[in-house]
Amino acid sequence: xxxxxxxxxxxxxxxxxxxxxxxxxxxxxxxxxxxxxxxxxxxxxxxxxxxxxxxxxxxxxxxxxxxxxxxxxxxxxxxxxxxxxxxxxxxxxxxxxxxxxxxxxxxxxxxxxxxxxxxxxxxxxxxxxxxxxxxxxxxxxxxxxxxxxxxxxxxxxxxxxxxxxxxxxxxxxxxxxxxxxxxxxxxxxxxxxxxxxxxxxxxxxxxxxxxxxxxxxxxxxxxxxxxxxxxxxxxxxxxxxxxxxxxxxxxxxxxxxxxxxxxxxxxxxxxxxxxxxxxxxxxxxxxxxxxxxxxxxxxxxxxxxxxxxxxxxxxxxxxxxxxxx
Amino acid sequence: xxxxxxxxxxxxxxxxxxxxxxxxxxxxxxxxxxxxxxxxxxxxxxxxxxxxxxxxxxxxxxxxxxxxxxxxxxxxxxxxxxxxxxxxxxxxxxxxxxxxxxxxxxxxxxxxxxxxxxxxxxxxxxxxxxxxxxxxxxxxxxxxxxxxxxxxxxxxxxxxxxxxxxxxxxxxxxxxxxxxxxxxxxxxxxxxxxxxxxxxxxxxxxxxxxxxxxxxxxxxxxxxxxxxxxxxxxxxxxxxxxxxxxxxxxxxxxxxxxxxxxxxxxxxxxxxxxxxxxxxxxxxxxxxxxxxxxxxxxxxxxxxxxxxxxxxxxxxxxxxxxxxx
DNA sequence: CGCGTTTACGTCGTTCGTAACGATA
DNA sequence: TATCGTTACGAACGACGTAAACGCG
Numbered sequence: 001x002x003x004x005x006x007x008x009x010x011x012x013x014x015x016x017x018x019x020x021x022x023x024x025x026x027x028x029x030x031x032x033x034x035x036x037x038x039x040x041x042x043x044x045x046x047x048x049x050x051x052x053x054x055x056x057x058x059x060x061x062x063x064x065x066x067x068x069x070x071x072x073x074x075x076x077x078x079x080x081x082x083x084x085x086x087x088x089x090x091x092x093x094x095x096x097x098x099x100x101x102x103x104x105x106x107x108x109x110x111x112x113x114x115x116x117x118x119x120x121x122x123x124x125x126x127x128x129x130x131x132x133x134x135x136x137x138x139x140x141x142x143x144x145x146x147x148x149x150x151x152x153x154x155x156x157x158x159x160x161x162x163x164x165x166x167x168x169x170x171x172x173x174x175x176x177x178x179x180x181x182x183x184x185x186x187x188x189x190x191x192x193x194x195x196x197x198x199x200x201x202x203x204x205x206x207x208x209x210x211x212x213x214x215x216x217x218x219x220x221x222x223x224x225x226x227x228x229x230x231x232x233x234x235x236x237x238x239x240x241x242x243x244x245x246x247x248x249x250x251x252x253x254x255x256x257x258x259x260x261x262x263x264x265x266x267x268x269x270x271x272x273x274x275x276x277x278x279x280x281x282x283x284x285x286x287x288x289x290x291x292x293x294x295x296x297x298x299x300x301x302x303x304x305x306x307x308x309x310x311x312x313x314x315x316x317x318x319x320x321x322x323x324x325x
Numbered sequence: 326x327x328x329x330x331x332x333x334x335x336x337x338x339x340x341x342x343x344x345x346x347x348x349x350x351x352x353x354x355x356x357x358x359x360x361x362x363x364x365x366x367x368x369x370x371x372x373x374x375x376x377x378x379x380x381x382x383x384x385x386x387x388x389x390x391x392x393x394x395x396x397x398x399x400x401x402x403x404x405x406x407x408x409x410x411x412x413x414x415x416x417x418x419x420x421x422x423x424x425x426x427x428x429x430x431x432x433x434x435x436x437x438x439x440x441x442x443x444x445x446x447x448x449x450x451x452x453x454x455x456x457x458x459x460x461x462x463x464x465x466x467x468x469x470x471x472x473x474x475x476x477x478x479x480x481x482x483x484x485x486x487x488x489x490x491x492x493x494x495x496x497x498x499x500x501x502x503x504x505x506x507x508x509x510x511x512x513x514x515x516x517x518x519x520x521x522x523x524x525x526x527x528x529x530x531x532x533x534x535x536x537x538x539x540x541x542x543x544x545x546x547x548x549x550x551x552x553x554x555x556x557x558x559x560x561x562x563x564x565x566x567x568x569x570x571x572x573x574x575x576x577x578x579x580x581x582x583x584x585x586x587x588x589x590x591x592x593x594x595x596x597x598x599x600x601x602x603x604x605x606x607x608x609x610x611x612x613x614x615x616x617x618x619x620x621x622x623x624x625x626x627x628x629x630x631x632x633x634x635x636x637x638x639x640x641x642x643x644x645x646x647x648x649x650x
Numbered sequence: 651c652g653c654g655t656t657t658a659c660g661t662c663g664t665t666c667g668t669a670a671c672g673a674t675a
Numbered sequence: 676t677a678t679c680g681t682t683a684c685g686a687a688c689g690a691c692g693t694a695a696a697c698g699c700g
């Protein structure tokens with residue numbers, strides 16, 4: 001058994017059982033992979049894939065288990081490489097972030113700009129997805145950024161970054177804009193809402209807040225992207241309910257209202273798989289998004305495989321202030 | 326980076342930084358290890374060991390971290406090998422048990438005999454140590470057997486096997502033997518005791534039971550081995566306080582008394598490092614020691630990296646009965 | 651007939667062991 | 676001077692890539 005064999009194995013599994021495609025991915029030739037796979041199967045004593053004719057039909061049950069372990073091996077090897085790269089002060093590399101659209105569009109730009117200033121040779125790749133899908137990318141990404149209302153994300157060590165609230169964005173002539181006070185849940189329920197896709201789930205904090213007040217919201221439109229929500233607010237399709245981070249100077253034509261207090265605060269988290277060694281620049285990004293946390297503490301907890309008692313995260317506004325300074 | 330390099334690296338670390346000795350351990354030549362170590366250091370970009378002259382003086386700080394990860398890599402590779410060996414029904418192998426003397430001497434013999442009957446080609450190695458040290462061997466052993474009173478052992482997935490009580494072993498002419506009832510803690514405190522080494526620790530269940538009654542035991546002698554305790558009981562040095570499993574037919578010259586009820590029941594656990602794949606014969610041993618647990622459940626929990634709600638373990642007597650049948 | 655896998659084969663690189671050398675206590 | 680690590684060298688093994696053959700849709 002060699003690391004190459006394990007690397008080829010997961011490449012084949014990740015390429016939909018297409019050895020030719022897997023060969024390109026690992027920068028090798030197809031017969032090479034074929035042969036190494038055979039060698040590995042010979043050594044283990046059973047087939048890892050079910051063949052139909054000459055091509056791979058599916059992963060054998062035993063293959064599933066072996067691949068799981070192989071991934072762990074490769075992850076640890078990657079950890080050694082990352083650790084070594086940090087140790088010798090390597091400045092180049094890649095930073096793959098799995099994140100929501102709102103983070104990517106409104107929160108990350110200044111943060112990433114700062115990281116790129118500190119590490120100009122680092123390639124930053126953004127992988128924007130919906131709330132629910134972000135965690136699925138965690139095995140490939142370096143870290144995931146995700147927001148929740150109340151619960152702590154699973155899938156790794158969750159680091160609380162900051163708190164934020166939702167706000168209402170309406171046209172100036174919208175009925176809600178004429179109220180002297182922040183609208184109540186009942187008042188809000190009287191108008192069509194435009195919000196994030198995830199808020200339609202029955203167990204979302206939004207739905208729970210409304211049902212707690214005995215009313216049902218009219219979520220007439222959803223989008224993953226705050227920009228789209230704004231567009232439809234301007235088109236007069238309803239009131240936008242979105243993250244306060246998504247409001248910027250370009251929204252002066254609209255009115256910004258506080259959301260009802262029953263709609264709970266959210267927390268944005270960074271999630272890092274347990275035991276993963278982060279490159280310096282990833283830690284730098286993390287630290288910029290949570291300056292309240294000590295850098296050494298961060299590293300210690302991330303590598304210590306254990307949860308930690310984090311301090312309460314600051315509100316988004318404070319973080320913004322810290323970053324602009 | 327190759328698996329060979331990582332294997333050589335930990336071999337060197339485990340051989341007290343003696344490359345020659347490490348070479349024997351991995352069945353290779355010394356120049357081979359020397360060269361591979363150099364190649365690994367070259368690839369990583371820094372030295373893993375601190376040299377004084379030409380010999381290795383100590384593990385460099387960075388080396389400590391790399392070795393930790395290397396061990397995880399090798400452990401996962403070993404898991405793949407174990408899984409494969411199970412998959413193809415391999416009947417030979419090695420079973421290294423870290424255990425206490427009492428288990429090794431009185432509990433394990435019939436169990437191991439049964440396992441050897443089922444797997445004649447398996448080499449069983451016992452590593453008997455004191456209560457506290459057993460867990461230190463866990464990284465090298467396949468599983469550890471350890472007893473506690475109340476607490477759950479750490480260091481891996483703990484599987485409760487059976488419950489047991491301590492008993493008193495005294496000479497027929499001992500004053501305690503004349504009592505009509507089981508002695509109380511106060512009565513016991515009036516006589517010198519001979520017990521296990523671990524019972525002298527202030528936080529041991531024995532000490533806590535006595536101090537709860539406001540008396541202090543006179544633990545005049547300790548030993549790790551129940552046989553030794555019996556020997557000294559026969560020499561008239563005091564009353565033996567030991568595990569009920571340690572009493573057998575050869576003790577008919579002595580009197581067996583119940584221990585005071587305040588001395589709590591103990592539980593014997595099997596501890597398996599998280600994520601380790603056990604060979605079939607190891608699982609067989611585990612199942613024989615805890616027939617109340619389903620074999621599939623066992624494997625699922627051990628490999629699922631998560632604790633489980635185990636059923637209450639049976640008393641030792643029931644287990645003994647099941648094994649003799 | 652195109653796609654993908656396997657088999658065959660030649661070359662290159664690497665590893666390994668033996669042997670000699672160097673340093674150190 | 677004995678012990679341990681490094682360097683040097685030759686042989687053998689293994690991995691890789693090119694090219695061709697084989698099955699399958």
